[in-house]
Amino acid sequence: MSQEWQFIAIFIVLAPIFPAAPVILNHLLGPRKPNPIKQQTYECGIETVGDSWVQFKVQYYIYALVFVIFDIEAVFLFPIAAAFDQLTLFAIVEIVIFVVLLSMGLAYAWGRGALEWI
Amino acid sequence: MSFDIVEFLKSLVSLNVAEYLKTVVGDQAWVNFVSDVIGVVIISTFCLLIVIFLIWLERKVIARMQDRIGPNRVGGRYGLLQTVADVIKLLIKEDITPAGADKLAYWLAPFLTVIAALLIWAVMPFAPGVIGVDLDIGVFYVLAISSASVVALLLAGWGSNNKYALLGAFRAVAQLVSYEVPMILSLLVPILLARSMSTVDIVEAQTVPFIFVVPLAAVIFMISALAETGRTPFDLLEAESEIVSGFHVEYGGMKFGMFFLAEFISTLFMSGFFTTMFLGGYRLFGLENLVIGDGWAIGRLLGLIIFFVKMFAVYFLFIWIRATWPRVRVDQILNFNWKFLVPLSLVLILAIAVLDKVIPADAGIYARSSILLLANLLIAMFAIEIMRTVARRKRKESSGDAAMTIDESEHNDVHDAHDSHHEVAAAH
Numbered sequence: 001m002s003q004e005w006q007f008i009a010i011f012i013v014l015a016p017i018f019p020a021a022p023v024i025l026n027h028l029l030g031p032r033k034p035n036p037i038k039q040q041t042y043e044c045g046i047e048t049v050g051d052s053w054v055q056f057k058v059q060y061y062i063y064a065l066v067f068v069i070f071d072i073e074a075v076f077l078f079p080i081a082a083a084f085d086q087l088t089l090f091a092i093v094e095i096v097i098f099v100v101l102l103s104m105g106l107a108y109a110w111g112r113g114a115l116e117w118i
Numbered sequence: 119m120s121f122d123i124v125e126f127l128k129s130l131v132s133l134n135v136a137e138y139l140k141t142v143v144g145d146q147a148w149v150n151f152v153s154d155v156i157g158v159v160i161i162s163t164f165c166l167l168i169v170i171f172l173i174w175l176e177r178k179v180i181a182r183m184q185d186r187i188g189p190n191r192v193g194g195r196y197g198l199l200q201t202v203a204d205v206i207k208l209l210i211k212e213d214i215t216p217a218g219a220d221k222l223a224y225w226l227a228p229f230l231t232v233i234a235a236l237l238i239w240a241v242m243p244f245a246p247g248v249i250g251v252d253l254d255i256g257v258f259y260v261l262a263i264s265s266a267s268v269v270a271l272l273l274a275g276w277g278s279n280n281k282y283a284l285l286g287a288f289r290a291v292a293q294l295v296s297y298e299v300p301m302i303l304s305l306l307v308p309i310l311l312a313r314s315m316s317t318v319d320i321v322e323a324q325t326v327p328f329i330f331v332v333p334l335a336a337v338i339f340m341i342s343a344l345a346e347t348g349r350t351p352f353d354l355l356e357a358e359s360e361i362v363s364g365f366h367v368e369y370g371g372m373k374f375g376m377f378f379l380a381e382f383i384s385t386l387f388m389s390g391f392f393t394t395m396f397l398g399g400y401r402l403f404g405l406e407n408l409v410i411g412d413g414w415a416i417g418r419l420l421g422l423i424i425f426f427v428k429m430f431a432v433y434f435l436f437i438w439i440r441a442t443w444p445r446v447r448v449d450q451i452l453n454f455n456w457k458f459l460v461p462l463s464l465v466l467i468l469a470i471a472v473l474d475k476v477i478p479a480d481a482g483i484y485a486r487s488s489i490l491l492l493a494n495l496l497i498a499m500f501a502i503e504i505m506r507t508v509a510r511r512k513r514k515e516s517s518g519d520a521a522m523t524i525d526e527s528e529h530n531d532v533h534d535a536h537d538s539h540h541e542v543a544a545a546h
Contacts, residue, residue: 003150004251004252004253004254006150006151006154007154007157007158007240007250007251008237008240008251008253008259010151010154010155010158011158011161011236011237011240011250012233012237014155014158014159014162015158015162015232015233015236015237016229016233018162018163018165018166018232018236019228019229019232019233019376019379020229022205022208022209022372022375022376023228023229023372023373023376025209025372026208026209026210026211026213026371026372026373026375027213029209029210030209030210030211030212030213030371031210031212032212032213033212034214036217038214039214039215039216039217040216040217054281054284054285056284056288057288059292060288060291060292063292063295063296063452063456064291064292064295066456067295067296067298067299070299070302070303070460071298071299071302074299074302074303074306077303077306077467078258078306078309078315080471081306081309081310081313081315081471082309082313082314082315083313084310084313084471084474084475085313087475089475089476092471092472092475095468095471096468096471096472099464099467099468100468103461103464106456106460106461110456110457115452115453115456115457116449117448117449117452117453
């Protein structure tokens with residue numbers, strides 16, 4: 001079994017070479033004329049106003065939270081799908097109840113307006 | 119065993135050279151290691167080189183769909199070397215790092231997107247026996263690595279020291295993370311039907327391609343794949359007219375090229391993944407098992423060709439969608455996902471799970487497929503009806519006053535707004 005993961009390990013070690021080569025080539029081949037105006041960050045052609053690392057809307061956090069819940073649910077559903085043959089109908093009913101419970105969480109979030117973009 | 123030229127040619131035709139060389143040299147650890155390294159190099163080089171063709175293809179196809187010609191100057195009448203010229207242009211551009219950028223995050227991000235896009239190709243079955251590595255958890259591995267590219271986006275936006283890049287990165291991450299859910303749920307359907315997460319097992323289980331058995335899952339996966347790779351109509355992440363290139367506004371030269379590269383590699387991978395999961399991969403009525411003469415397994419080469427034809431057909435669909443459909447607003451994207459796709463895919467996976475257990479195991483494959491197909495179509499019709507009713511109701515509410523006749527509006531002047539809504543709903 002570790003034979004399979006050896007391939008992935010080799011891939012992880014060798015894969016960075018393929019994007020690194022063009023970028024390093026670019027770094028070597030490109031002209032190098034640094035200039036304070038050139039290095040200013042872009043803000044539609046005007047001088048930047050205020051701090052760049054702005055506060056983010058809490059809505060992003062809520063989407064990420066709902067995603068985490070459904071991701072964990074999906075992690076539970078993967079072995080169920082893969083080992084489907086060994087499950088009885090009773091087990092399927094249990095799984096349906098599990099998914100329905102989590103969907104009620106989604107319905108609650110929906111009803112409370114947590115999924116609005118504001 | 120000694121080296122035999124006929125056997126070697128046979129192994130070449132059947133794309134099995136590594137196996138043959140192992141029988142010649144002996145099955146030692148370093149042989150496996152070398153064959154793995156060669157496999158990695160072949161896959162990565164293939165990905166990088168095919169992107170050159172893909173960019174040209176996309177420009178040509180979109181141009182033809184827009185009634186123009188596309189690149190036709192560089193490299194002959196068909197502009198074949200256009201992408202090469204673009205690559206050279208990107209290579210000789212100056213490498214500007216914006217002032218105050220977080221160096222580690224800024225430099226790491228383009229590498230990470232490309233690495234994630236390359237790593238997922240390890241489990242793509244090109245032909246029977248031609249695969250990087252047949253992991254037991256192939257599909258799970260793909261989903262895990264795709265999630266890693268989301269982190270790279272955040273690094274890019276954060277490291278650029280630019281408000282707009284940061285906002286673009288937030289929106290991109292919100293979209294990518296949201297559309298992971300219907301993608302996972304719709305991928306559970308072929309896994310359930312094939313009883314395995316291995317991509318090779320899923321291809322082998324498709325005597326009837328799954329798109330004819332669970333078309334709804336295929337459609338949901340297609341929509342999620344469009345959103346995950348950031349293609350139109352979900353390309354708000356990189357829309358030049360909307361948010362000035364979003365998270366990669368501060369990148370130039372080859373670092374920008376890397377983001378582009380990662381997008382094309384991911385799109386091609388999603389096309390290949392779609393053919394593996396839903397179109398039967400390299401299968402075509404048993405043609406991939408064709409063995410002529412004494413051990414010339416030409417079927418493997420045929421399987422490779424079949425796989426590429428299918429993959430490029432799906433890729434053409436991606437390009438077609440890009441050329442035709444307008445961009446969707448970010449709140450519409452997220453609403454569509456959480457209020458339509460996620461409930462739909464949950465209902466779908468539950469229905470398929472229950473049905474697959476309830477159908478007796480000795481019903482033929484065509485009976486099983488037809489019942490599942492029927493269930494899919496029913497769920498799809500039901501969902502579309504619900505969507506139409508909700509949309510109709512919303513339209514009545516928002517333009518109810520303008521759509522009313524003179525008598526009705528006079529009548530409503532007497533009553534308050536609550537009653538008028540009641541009447542409109544009752545009339546409907």
